[in-house]
Amino acid sequence: MVKLFCALAGAAGSAFSVRVDKSDTVDDLRNMIRDHPQFGHPNSKLQLFLAKKGGAWLNSDGAAAVTLDEHGNPQGFDKMDPSLWIKNDRYFGEKFQPNEGQIHVLAVVPTEAAVVPALSQQSFFWKEPKSLVATTGANWDFQNSLDLGNLASAIGCHYEAWRDGKTDKRTHPLFVCLDGPGTVKSRLLDEFPKILQQRIFRDETQGDPAMKQLLQTAYNFKITFENGTTDNYGISDPRKMIGTRMLYQLQESDWTMFNANPVNQVFSAEVLTKLSAITETDSNRMCVILCVDSLQKLQHEPGSKHSEFYTAFASLCDLVNASKCWLIVICAATIYQPVDEFLAASPQWREMLQTTSLKRPKIDGRDVFDTFDYGNGALTQLLVDDMGGHGRALEELFNVMLQNQGQAFEFIPVMHNVLAAIRQAYPAIVAQMQSMKQAFLAVISRRRVDGNSLFGILTLDQVISCGLIRLDGTQLQCPFILYMLLETHDIPWSKHATYAPAERLEDLKPWQLWEHFNCKFRVLKSQAFAQEESVLWTDIHHGARFGDGCNRRVIERQLTYALADKRMPTKTKGFKEERCSCGNDQGKCFLYQPADGSPSGDAFLCLEDATKGFFHEVHQCKCVEGNLSLDVFEQERLKAAGPDDLFILYCTSLVTTDLCLLPNSAFVDATCWEAYYGPFAARAFFIKSVPLPCINTSSEVQLEFVEGVGPAYRARIAKKRPFTSLEDAFVKTKIPVKVLRRFKFNTDSR
Numbered sequence: 001m002v003k004l005f006c007a008l009a010g011a012a013g014s015a016f017s018v019r020v021d022k023s024d025t026v027d028d029l030r031n032m033i034r035d036h037p038q039f040g041h042p043n044s045k046l047q048l049f050l051a052k053k054g055g056a057w058l059n060s061d062g063a064a065a066v067t068l069d070e071h072g073n074p075q076g077f078d079k080m081d082p083s084l085w086i087k088n089d090r091y092f093g094e095k096f097q098p099n100e101g102q103i104h105v106l107a108v109v110p111t112e113a114a115v116v117p118a119l120s121q122q123s124f125f126w127k128e129p130k131s132l133v134a135t136t137g138a139n140w141d142f143q144n145s146l147d148l149g150n151l152a153s154a155i156g157c158h159y160e161a162w163r164d165g166k167t168d169k170r171t172h173p174l175f176v177c178l179d180g181p182g183t184v185k186s187r188l189l190d191e192f193p194k195i196l197q198q199r200i201f202r203d204e205t206q207g208d209p210a211m212k213q214l215l216q217t218a219y220n221f222k223i224t225f226e227n228g229t230t231d232n233y234g235i236s237d238p239r240k241m242i243g244t245r246m247l248y249q250l251q252e253s254d255w256t257m258f259n260a261n262p263v264n265q266v267f268s269a270e271v272l273t274k275l276s277a278i279t280e281t282d283s284n285r286m287c288v289i290l291c292v293d294s295l296q297k298l299q300h301e302p303g304s305k306h307s308e309f310y311t312a313f314a315s316l317c318d319l320v321n322a323s324k325c326w327l328i329v330i331c332a333a334t335i336y337q338p339v340d341e342f343l344a345a346s347p348q349w350r351e352m353l354q355t356t357s358l359k360r361p362k363i364d365g366r367d368v369f370d371t372f373d374y375g376n377g378a379l380t381q382l383l384v385d386d387m388g389g390h391g392r393a394l395e396e397l398f399n400v401m402l403q404n405q406g407q408a409f410e411f412i413p414v415m416h417n418v419l420a421a422i423r424q425a426y427p428a429i430v431a432q433m434q435s436m437k438q439a440f441l442a443v444i445s446r447r448r449v450d451g452n453s454l455f456g457i458l459t460l461d462q463v464i465s466c467g468l469i470r471l472d473g474t475q476l477q478c479p480f481i482l483y484m485l486l487e488t489h490d491i492p493w494s495k496h497a498t499y500a501p502a503e504r505l506e507d508l509k510p511w512q513l514w515e516h517f518n519c520k521f522r523v524l525k526s527q528a529f530a531q532e533e534s535v536l537w538t539d540i541h542h543g544a545r546f547g548d549g550c551n552r553r554v555i556e557r558q559l560t561y562a563l564a565d566k567r568m569p570t571k572t573k574g575f576k577e578e579r580c581s582c583g584n585d586q587g588k589c590f591l592y593q594p595a596d597g598s599p600s601g602d603a604f605l606c607l608e609d610a611t612k613g614f615f616h617e618v619h620q621c622k623c624v625e626g627n628l629s630l631d632v633f634e635q636e637r638l639k640a641a642g643p644d645d646l647f648i649l650y651c652t653s654l655v656t657t658d659l660c661l662l663p664n665s666a667f668v669d670a671t672c673w674e675a676y677y678g679p680f681a682a683r684a685f686f687i688k689s690v691p692l693p694c695i696n697t698s699s700e701v702q703l704e705f706v707e708g709v710g711p712a713y714r715a716r717i718a719k720k721r722p723f724t725s726l727e728d729a730f731v732k733t734k735i736p737v738k739v740l741r742r743f744k745f746n747t748d749s750r
Contacts, residue, residue: 001019002098004029004104005017005102005105006103006104006105007060007064008109012060015063016036016039022085022086022087025082025084025085026085027083029080029105033048048082048105049106050106051104051105057099058102063103072110078090124247124278125251126250129249132187132227134227139363142187144195148195155173155211157171158320163326167322171349173349173350174320175331175350177189177332182393182425185334185355186332188355189293190291196328197218220291221288222249223246223291223293225295226293228255233260238312239268243265243267246268247264269319269323269324272323284324287327288323289328289329290328290330291330292316292331295313295332295333296465298312309335314342316329316331317348337451358390360381361398379510383401385480385683393468400417409701412704422481422485426467429466429482436463436482438456439455440482442528444678445528446542448475480680483679509704511707513742514650515603517687520561530558536553537550537607541666544676545668545671552610553609553610555607555608559605570616571645572615602620603618604640615642616642617648618645620649620650622636622649627653643664647665650667653670693743695740700714703717706743707739708739708742709739713739717729
């Protein structure tokens with residue numbers, strides 16, 4: 001036990017002692033003080049402060065001389081955390097022994113008047129808002145995605161309606177930005193006032209001069225329901241949740257203390273009146289730009305017109321339509337359904353603003369990733385492309401590469417570190433992995449989605465709010481990095497055995513055989529499309545270019561990617577009513593990559609026509625310079641596919657032939673890679689456009705980038721090289737020829 005002396009801050013003759021055990025908490029101490037007969041405030045919301053200043057304990061006179069600031073706190077003293085132990089080193093420590101005449105704890109009894117002065121007594125003044133973005137990307141050059149002409153027209157109409165006293169909601173636009181987390185919505189809100197003031201009316205002949213003058217002198221509010229102002233404690237009216245945050249910008253108190261005073265819980269219109277008074281600006285000569293971020297934090301129940309979200313959104317519309325000053329409002333959220341519900345029942349003019357998919361970020365026109373190339377510009381670009389233009393993902397990539405600056409560039413470790421950082425940045429993805437897999441498969445299948453769509457246990461809004469998923473019209477989009485998060489999770493998909501052979505699961509590596517890459521992509525599609533009902537073959541290969549006869553309905557089953565152990569024919573001789581000779585049946589379906597030495601076809605699988613029976617889908621990859629002719633295409637088809645088989649050619653060049661002349665055929669060429677591969681497009685482009693490492697001259701790190709090469713093979717190659725030929729490399733290293741073929745064998749270094 002230890003004896004502590006306590007005193008009421010600023011009160012003479014109030015000292016008394018209590019005995020506490022060092023294992024007690026500050027909360028235990030607070031209860032003892034509150035119950036002490038000499039204290040006199042048994043029902044108070046007591047706050048405790050350490051009675052130490054300049055490293056020395058106060059005496060009774062010092063405690064009596066303590067003054068309280070405008071918030072009712074003793075100036076210059078540390079507030080004690082109720083959850084910490086008395087013996088915590090911040091307070092008394094394990095070896096504390098009191099001395100005579102010391103005061104150890106200051107007690108403060110808050111009163112409503114002491115906590116925060118009344119609104120009329122507070123000092124309010126105009127303050128420019130803080131930025132909504134405080135992360136790395138805040139310094140990057142803004143990449144504008146807005147239609148400035150359309151924006152200028154909407155602002156002009158809004159001004160004229162306000163000037164003429166019109167309150168019809170069809171004449172006043174509410175600007176709305178909806179997208180997932182980390183998609184630069186907050187940055188758009190930060191830049192929106194500058195865009196209105198500096199970008200949309202550059203021409204002197206554009207716009208009403210009075211309107212432009214108001215814009216140039218506009219007052220800007222930026223409020224958020226995150227980042228330090230999440231708590232709505234004590235505010236029951238959602239309209240006041242907005243107004244209180246606006247008023248908060250006009251003073252210096254911290255949010256918790258400010259929000260605790262009911263006097264500060266006001267409507268937005270009251271704040272605008274206050275702003276008019278403190279700036280001495282007539283409301284009818286004042287423009288205000290209000291930016292409201294993270295509205296999704298407000299509670300909402302589908303179909304309810306009384307939820308926090310619905311009420312707050314309605315209040316923003318009322319402000320836009322009938323404010324005394326000219327008020328421009330932009331708001332952002334990660335959820336769509338409550339906005340759609342509101343707008344479906346209201347003729348309110350809304351301007352939906354789309355965020356941009358970021359290109360390589362710059363600062364003052366200089367590419368921020370150029371610093372990290374180290375001669376590996378193509379690999380750096382691939383990492384950037386893997387982030388899919390998501391701002392938060394690009395920030396995490398930049399931070400990882402910044403930490404590795406000055407070290408040798410190693411693609412795989414960087415990728416692992418980026419994945420770890422993104423797991424931290426998007427914890428909801430990890431927590432909802434099964435539902436996110438369903439959302440990813442919806443991306444792969446180009447499935448149409450709406451507010452009623454479910455992904456496992458999550459709704460559309462919920463998967464978008466997890467992150468790395470975007471809604472484009474009625475379809476979802478995602479970056480390649482989401483696929484890597486899913487694949488590298490502890491329980492990827494179902495089992496590796498039902499996805500691809502273990503030696504083919506090397507998606508982290510930048511260089512893979514194009515044939516293997518396409519096989520894995522096709523197996524993923526089978527997971528997305530496998531169902532009881534038949535599907536159109538053209539839907540499975542959405543984005544490809546098709547000839548006649550491709551619009552078949554087929555039974556799609558989940559595939560297993562298998563390496564054939566014998567030379568198997570890729571073509572059939574017409575439909576078969578029973579199981580195909582390849583060994584596929586309804587219980588287990590294979591996508592085969594033929595054995596080395598097979599005369600044609602890079603992969604094939606057995607499909608069942610919904611009415612005619614079984615046939616083959618045959619894949620062929622073709623790397624050619626220049627355009628591909630009809631004759632070459634027909635030769636490739638004749639070698640690999642039967643007349644009733646469906647044949648798809650993957651080509652690095654342009655196919656210019658007339659597709660109508662190619663029945664039962666499709667191809668993916670330079671014109672449709674993005675549409676066909678979706679989030680995998682950059683990886684596919686890299687595989688076919690960036691030369692493989694040279695086995696003789698590339699660094700050891702680069703050797704391991706190649707599919708099938710691990711630490712053991714890398715070390716063996718480095719020890720035995722140089723090699724004069726493929727055969728020489730095989731003799732010296734005993735590495736399989738199919739792996740060695742993936743290297744260049746000239747002396748040109750990457």
